[in-house]
Amino acid sequence: MSCLRKYHSRVRSLNRAISNDASEVDKRARALRVLNIISSKPDEASSRQNHLGLVKDFLRTDSKHLRDDFGLARTKHGVSSVLEEVLLENSSTLKCSFDAYGLSSAVSSCGSDRDFRNGYGFHCLALKSGFTSDVYVGSSLVVLYRDSGEVDNARKVFVEMPEKNVVSWTAMISGFAQEWRVDICLKLYSKMRNSTSEQPNDYTFTALLNACTGSGALGQGRSVHCQTLKTGFKSCLHISNALISMYCKCGDLKDAFRVFDQFIDKDVVSWxxxxxxxxxxxxxxxxxxxxxxxxxxxxxxxxxxxxxxxxxxxxxxxxxxxxxEFFNSMSERGLKPQLNHYSCLIDLLGRFGLLQEALELIETMPMEPNAVIWGSLLFSCRVHGDVWMGIRAAEERLMLEPECAATHVQLANLYASVRYYKEAAMVRKAMKDKGLKTSPGCSWIEIDNDVYMFKAEDGSNCRMVEIVYVLHCLVDHMEFL
Structure with missing residues (x-):
């Protein structure tokens, strides 16, 4: 009993803002519940089937099995019924059932509806019927795989295309742009200019600028800007918007505003x-x-x-x-605040130390808070030392993202900040048992149009000895300042 009283007194001294009706038992139970959450074993994640392997499965599977597994009769716009009918045909009569234009339209329809499974099924039909060599079918398949996040598979389809058009080239460039692989995008652009009569269009340049935006490649972004001027796309609205975004993200606000100010027909995206x-x-x-x-x-x-x-x-x-004021004025303009707007305001309140107001806003939101909102509150609680509200935020976030390594680290730091070293050790042990690691911080610098990326604790750079030597020289120089 004396230990319990001592523990209770300790908690009260650490957090004066705890509500009077909240008992120590409830708080302790909450802390233990968080530990139970992070200590639970993760479910076995089912491995995603490779999409090109899925196509092979289509070829090895009978039509009845396909109908049962993929629910073809339930797909929109009758795409599934077309697929079902064609699958019942013999290979020798497939070409009589549809043409390349129809197949390309069907693949595009699946991509627009994000019905990727049936899209892969139509890839199967293209293989069986020999239409994969058609430029329109191939381009539609590249777009399909790109939109499904399978950029490597999109590239396999792209490489196997005997003929390529501006759509297939642009789709492939934009696919790698989504992964910020600017070097590959520029190589593809160079090959496009050298190996085909097809000229890049406005969407091609937009994809290139997006790649430069994501990777912080300002020099290469300027080069793409010059290309747009040479090819006559100066007055294209979405290229101008992409340029503004690229210059802003790369830190050149002066040039961003110059493009913004000189463009007359701005839309809301420009602003x-x-x-x-x-x-x-x-x-x-x-x-x-x-x-x-x-x-x-x-x-x-x-x-x-x-x-x-x-x-x-x-x-x-x-x-x-x-x-x-800005948040409240949204309704006056007929705009309903969305989850991101609430997240922004909650983060603002939390950073300023208005934790109780932030929590009340979370509890009165018209929609369910996501992991980002609880993570923001957790960070603010860590900064301002509100232990129990931080534990609640950690619990809520771990319920949504039980494998989030950053939440584990923040929770461990929160425990350690109030000398709950045992609980902090349990959190870190749970991370180790589950193999959770935080993503290393990274930075990059552009030199002579080449982007060099550096990750924390990464010694793979071939010039690491030179880099460390320069750092030591800088440290020695700073000591004499």
Missing amino acids: NSMIAGYAQHGLATQAIELFEVVMPKSGTKPDAITYLGVLSSCRHAGMVKEGR
């Missing part, structure tokens, strides 16, 4: 890109001025993304009052 660029770099005053003063004069109405950029600028600058 959103520029406001988000200012917000990203902590220039809240410029973002708010653009939103409140300049944008209304243009006659462009802000949308939900515009408000997200303004709220983000308030969050980075710690402007709580302005953030509340």
